[in-house]
Amino acid sequence: MIETICALATPPARAALALIRISGPSARFVIEAMSGQRMSHRHPLLSILKRPDGAIVDEAVATFFQGPNSYTGEDLVEITCHGNPIIVEEIIREIVSRETVRPAEAGEFTRRALANGKLALDQVEALDLVLNGTSRRTIEFGLKAKMEGLAGSVADVSERLLDLLTQVESQLDFSDEEVGTRDSKALAARARALSEELARWAGAFSAYKHLFQSWTVCLAGPANVGKSTLFNKITQTSKAIVYETPGTTRDPIEHVVDWNGFPILFIDTAGVRVSDDPVENLGVERAMLAIKRADIVLWIDDRGNPPPPVVKEVLAKKRWLPVRSKADLNIAGDLGDCLAVSAHSGAGLERLHRAVLPEEAPLDGIPHRPLFSERQYQLISLAADDLKKAADLMDGGEYLDLCGEHIRSAASRAQELTGPLPTDRILKEIFARFCIGK
Ligand SMILES: Nc1nc2c(ncn2[C@@H]2O[C@H](COP(=O)(O)OP(=O)(O)OP(=O)(O)O)[C@@H](O)[C@H]2O)c(=O)[nH]1
Numbered sequence: 001m002i003e004t005i006c007a008l009a010t011p012p013a014r015a016a017l018a019l020i021r022i023s024g025p026s027a028r029f030v031i032e033a034m035s036g037q038r039m040s041h042r043h044p045l046l047s048i049l050k051r052p053d054g055a056i057v058d059e060a061v062a063t064f065f066q067g068p069n070s071y072t073g074e075d076l077v078e079i080t081c082h083g084n085p086i087i088v089e090e091i092i093r094e095i096v097s098r099e100t101v102r103p104a105e106a107g108e109f110t111r112r113a114l115a116n117g118k119l120a121l122d123q124v125e126a127l128d129l130v131l132n133g134t135s136r137r138t139i140e141f142g143l144k145a146k147m148e149g150l151a152g153s154v155a156d157v158s159e160r161l162l163d164l165l166t167q168v169e170s171q172l173d174f175s176d177e178e179v180g181t182r183d184s185k186a187l188a189a190r191a192r193a194l195s196e197e198l199a200r201w202a203g204a205f206s207a208y209k210h211l212f213q214s215w216t217v218c219l220a221g222p223a224n225v226g227k228s229t230l231f232n233k234i235t236q237t238s239k240a241i242v243y244e245t246p247g248t249t250r251d252p253i254e255h256v257v258d259w260n261g262f263p264i265l266f267i268d269t270a271g272v273r274v275s276d277d278p279v280e281n282l283g284v285e286r287a288m289l290a291i292k293r294a295d296i297v298l299w300i301d302d303r304g305n306p307p308p309p310v311v312k313e314v315l316a317k318k319r320w321l322p323v324r325s326k327a328d329l330n331i332a333g334d335l336g337d338c339l340a341v342s343a344h345s346g347a348g349l350e351r352l353h354r355a356v357l358p359e360e361a362p363l364d365g366i367p368h369r370p371l372f373s374e375r376q377y378q379l380i381s382l383a384a385d386d387l388k389k390a391a392d393l394m395d396g397g398e399y400l401d402l403c404g405e406h407i408r409s410a411a412s413r414a415q416e417l418t419g420p421l422p423t424d425r426i427l428k429e430i431f432a433r434f435c436i437g438k
């Protein structure tokens with residue numbers, strides 16, 4: 001039997017209102033019993049919710065959505081009650097005291113929506129962007145992706161793959177004959193073109209992935225050059241302690257900033273130097289790890305000196321930018337490639353801003369139906385590889401049956417973009433950031 005689940009969908013804090021959700025076969029009956037009113041689909045009712053002994057729990061608005069026309073696809077009731085945590089707790093306690101109802105787990109409402117076909121897998125991923133996006137552009141993207149879905153693209157690709165497969169299979173009987181060889185060349189060309197198209201689709205992901213995965217910018221440099229001051233200025237916080245003596249910052253300090261709609265994670269680090277203080281040295285170790293992890297490193301020095309060899313070695317493998325800090329103290333502007341900035345006067349910050357944005361970051365227009373998760377990217381890259389293998393085999397005019405296998409594999413990978421339900425491990429990853437009540 002399907003259990004009915006219940007959870008608070010708004011934060012557990014004192015507020016004007018709170019929203020409680022109940023989904024499952026007994027959702028409606030539990031609230032009808034508590035309010036003494038009959039509910040009908042999509043009609044909000046002002047309800048006096050009572051305990052079985054008649055004591056009033058709250059005066060609330062309850063709206064019933066009859067399955068399958070609800071978020072989860074099941075019978076669902078939303079209760080908008082007074083936002084006092086004591087009231088909220090009492091309503092939930094009362095609801096889950098019924099034998100058929102239990103508290104929901106994180107993301108369980110959405111899991112049910114997925115299981116009942118109300119949302120496709122890619123739409124759940126899009127929802128994650130809407131709920132957890134840290135920049136306006138990410139959220140806009142998530143909303144668009146959720147509303148449009150990838151189903152149309154998947155259907156289109158699947159249809160073409162299926163057509164190719166049919167052609168390949170019809171060749172199987174003729175593969176030894178001259179005509180078969182000629183046709184398999186034509187089929188190989190089709191498979192190759194489709195493989196390249198899928199590779200381009202997957203390739204576009206790298207241009208947009210920083211909308212979904214924060215672009216990490218590490219502020220590193222010698223001690224006392226003003227890294228923390230710059231970090232505070234950029235993040236418009238006072239998270240990092242600033243002090244006139246070197247060796248102030250120890251633990252890396254992080255903050256996400258919305259820059260041109262892109263979520264950018266800035267990390268302030270300990271000044272790189274060898275110190276007598278073991279704690280400071282531990283801080284420097286962490287700074288080195290942050291440098292290694294970052295997408296781009298700003299090497300900050302108030303004299304524009306280059307990084308020491310240990311750091312240079314790490315930087316050689318990544319994007320980094322030399323920055324000369326405290327430019328207000330120096331009359332000279334940029335020094336060679338070194339960008340002059342002053343956290344105090346704000347000079348040079350605009351240029352730093354432009355230099356830091358992901359190279360590939362498009363500042364306008366998002367392409368039609370782009371991919372937006374690592375999972376989707378992997379699937380389409382693998383599908384492109386499958387088709388390339390098929391094309392290579394067909395070019396030799398051999399192993400047509402094996403080609404069919406590769407094409408089938410490409411099709412099933414494309415279909416995994418939108419569903420069916422993936423393995424528990426993948427589901428867990430997708431739902432990792434969903435909270436209780438969603
Ligand atoms: N004139 C001037 N002074 C600055 C500027 N930025 C920082 N300072 C000063 O430089 C000193 C060190 O600043 P911090 O931001 O703590 O330097 P830091 O690089 O984080 O130092 P550590 O954490 O010790 O490595 C402080 O006295 C700041 O006021 C600037 O743009 N101009």
Ligand SMILES: [Mg+2]
Pocket residue numbers: 227228229240241242248249269270271
């Ligand atoms: Mg500091």
